[in-house]
Amino acid sequence: MLYLIGLGLGDAKDVSVRGLEVIRSCSRVYLEAYTSILSVGKDALEEFYGRELILADRETVEQEADEILRDAAISDVAFLVVGDPFGATTHSDLVLRAAKAGIQHRVIHNASILSAVGCCGLQLYNFGEAVSIVFWSDAWKPESFYDKIRRNRLSGMHTLCLLDIKVKEQSIENLMRGKKIFEPPRYMTVNQAAEQLLQIVQNRRELGEELALTENTICVGLARVGAPDQHIAAGTLQQLSTVDFGGPLHSLVISGCMHPLELDMLRLFAVEPSSFDQINVEDSSTYLSS
Numbered sequence: 001m002l003y004l005i006g007l008g009l010g011d012a013k014d015v016s017v018r019g020l021e022v023i024r025s026c027s028r029v030y031l032e033a034y035t036s037i038l039s040v041g042k043d044a045l046e047e048f049y050g051r052e053l054i055l056a057d058r059e060t061v062e063q064e065a066d067e068i069l070r071d072a073a074i075s076d077v078a079f080l081v082v083g084d085p086f087g088a089t090t091h092s093d094l095v096l097r098a099a100k101a102g103i104q105h106r107v108i109h110n111a112s113i114l115s116a117v118g119c120c121g122l123q124l125y126n127f128g129e130a131v132s133i134v135f136w137s138d139a140w141k142p143e144s145f146y147d148k149i150r151r152n153r154l155s156g157m158h159t160l161c162l163l164d165i166k167v168k169e170q171s172i173e174n175l176m177r178g179k180k181i182f183e184p185p186r187y188m189t190v191n192q193a194a195e196q197l198l199q200i201v202q203n204r205r206e207l208g209e210e211l212a213l214t215e216n217t218i219c220v221g222l223a224r225v226g227a228p229d230q231h232i233a234a235g236t237l238q239q240l241s242t243v244d245f246g247g248p249l250h251s252l253v254i255s256g257c258m259h260p261l262e263l264d265m266l267r268l269f270a271v272e273p274s275s276f277d278q279i280n281v282e283d284s285s286t287y288l289s290s
């Protein structure tokens with residue numbers, strides 16, 4: 001049996017009781033280590049579970065899936081994912097491979113950022129498509145996430161922006177020389193995401209486009225949700241570009257049409273309460289101009 005087990009978001013002890021029992025009984029336990037992280041780290045998890053964990057990076061999961069699935073038809077193998085196993089698109093592939101090999105699978109769910117984001121006060125029912133914001137490089141500055149945010153805002157929907165994680169990256173030089181030397185991991189901050197969005201707003205303004213969001217659009221930054229030191233701040237996109245959110249992981253939400261209760265909740269986290277004064281909750285058409 002292949003078990004996909006969610007670990008939750010904040011702490012080693014967020015694993016469910018059933019998840020923990022299965023982890024302790026499996027013959028091998030993999031820890032997926034590229035779509036999300038628990039800031040407590042692998043050692044703390046091993047100590048709490050009383051099990052050795054095998055780190056599974058993107059290469060292992062995508063190119064050596066057969067090794068993960070080895071003997072899973074006759075013994076139990078656990079694949080641990082921070083958050084919920086299906087809070088990332090990547091793990092359907094492992095399930096499909098298991099099914100093809102005649103291996104049964106079971107999922108033990110847990111909290112995901114996709115549901116925990118509701119802690120900021122914006123209602124989960126009012127979110128549209130989630131987007132990923134990737135790190136820009138000198139040569140590659142994609143803007144496709146802006147167009148998805150635009151579509152959500154036109155429908156009055158909020159947008160959860162998941163922010164890029166780069167682990168085991170090689171510099172072009174090391175890649176060309178075939179040297180397996182990796183750059184330090186990088187986790188996109190709310191500030192970096194806001195700065196990239198502000199740049200796109202500026203680009204679109206210069207093109208004369210009607211803007212889907214501006215410097216003054218109300219957004220929410222969330223860091224380390226579920227951990228004891230989680231940090232949430234609500235304010236304009238411009239304001240969030242300078243708030244210090246501390247260590248990873250971070251997410252950014254772009255508001256859509258807000259119910260008065262949602263606004264009241266956001267005010268609890270306001271960077272500057274007066275930023276919320278101009279918002280007319282009754283009229284969703286104001287969102288294209290705010």
Ligand SMILES: C[S@@+](CC[C@H](N)C(=O)[O-])C[C@H]1O[C@@H](n2cnc3c(N)ncnc32)[C@H](O)[C@@H]1O
Pocket residue numbers: 009010035036081082083084085086087088089111112113114161162163164165222223224225226227249250251252
């Ligand atoms: C692929 S997604 C989510 C994966 C995870 N399996 C889940 O269900 O939450 C990873 C992204 O979610 C966001 N994220 C995950 N955990 C977070 C947390 N505790 N606080 C804030 N953002 C988080 C970050 O933007 C991160 O880059």
